[in-house]
Amino acid sequence: MMKKLAQTSVLFAGLLSAGMAFAEYPTKPITMVIPYSAGGGTDVLARALQPALEKSLGQTIVVSNLPGGGGILGFTKVANARPDGYTVTIPNNVIFATEGMGNATYKSTDFSYLGNVLTEDYLVAVRADGPWQSWDELVADMKANPGKVKFGFSGFGGSTHVVSALLADIAGYEAKQIPHDGSGNAVLAAMGGHIDALMLNLVDLASGLESGKLRPLVSLGEQRLEDYPDVPTLKESGHDLSLTNWRGVAAPAGVDDEVKQAWAKALGEATRDPEFQQLIKSQGGVVDYVAPGEALDQRMSLLAESFIETAQKLKQ
The missing domain is CATH 3.40.190.150 (Bordetella uptake gene, domain 1)
Structure with a gap:
């Protein structure tokens, strides 16, 4: 019995010295x-x-x-x-x-x-059947009617909340900021008419934009989006801010x-x-x-x- 244990120990040591790992990630x-x-x-x-x-x-x-x-x-x-x-x-x-x-x-x-x-770029979108055809129109409405427009984003205290609040401060408007538990819920809320506009990443907005129920108004990227060449950047709208x-x-x-x-x-x-x-x-x-x-x-x-x-x- 002792001889077999010794042989096993020698074999185990030999395998280790040959570079064979027994717990190589992932297992x-x-x-x-x-x-x-x-x-x-x-x-x-x-x-x-x-x-x-x-x-x-x-x-x-x-x-x-x-x-x-x-x-x-x-x-x-x-x-x-x-x-x-x-x-x-x-x-x-x-x-x-x-x-x-x-x-x-x-x-x-x-x-x-x-x-x-x-x-990916941050993007502001609105309901396609809403009254705003451009970012300037939306901003003008939010300035004229503080707190009227329901502006959604994904998660209280998250990145889209920070960007949304920063955008409101820079553009000088006041909206009713509404957090959602996840981007998917925010998109559903916008498509269902529960909110008027929302700030999300383009990837998160894809389903709503492709369905035709949401309309993109402005991008916060450095350049216009390839798939949405008619959507201006925020810098083109006169605000020195770009975020990805x-x-x-x-x-x-x-x-x-x-x-x-x-x-x-x-x-x-x-x-x-x-x-x-x-x-x-x-x-x-x-x-x-x-x-x-x-x-x-x-x-x-x-x-x-x-x-x-x-x-x-x-x-x-």
Whole structure:
């Protein structure tokens, strides 16, 4: 018996010395927490990435929708999870905005950023059967009738809340600001006539615009949108402001290099897939993959500084 145990120990040691890892990441399914309801831009992105990620990582990606608090509930769960790479999420500017507004217990530094996947413009849209044909008409109405127009966005204290409030301040109007639990609910509210206008990312607005029930009025990007060339930018309307959102993948802070390398490979392959690129383009986004590392950390740091500072001013 002792001889067999000794032989087993020698064999085990030999396998290790030959470089065979017994716990190479990942060895079990990975949960991707989506902090919003199904149907929104983040949910669409997760499910678009899912097949390619599963193929590259060799494990099942379990997409778990956990809406609440404009994203805070889901992001909190991930920030507090074990940093072993088996719980991830798809963040955006909202994690910086909620930190600045003081609505969340997590900080942007509580996440390890595994890759930026896409960037997208913020956009203001109205009900297609509403009275406003242009951004200038809507602004004039909101100035003439303070608090009359119901202006929706996704999540109290989130990025679209911050951008919406910032836009009202810059353009000098007053609207009835109405938060919704997730972009999908905001779009449904607008299409159903419960709100008059809304501020969301173009990817989140895609279903409403494609249905013809919503009309885009102005973009906050640097340039006019390829699919909506008649929609002016905010700068063209006389306001010196341009803002874009991003979506990527993040894990709890502290994941090791093995996890980062695995996700860098998987996200790199996923974002190069022609079908994925076409889907993102059709939704109004731009594939903008940045691998984990110094460049990504610097980008996140700059975005965090900008949004946290803006959000802090708004709550004063």
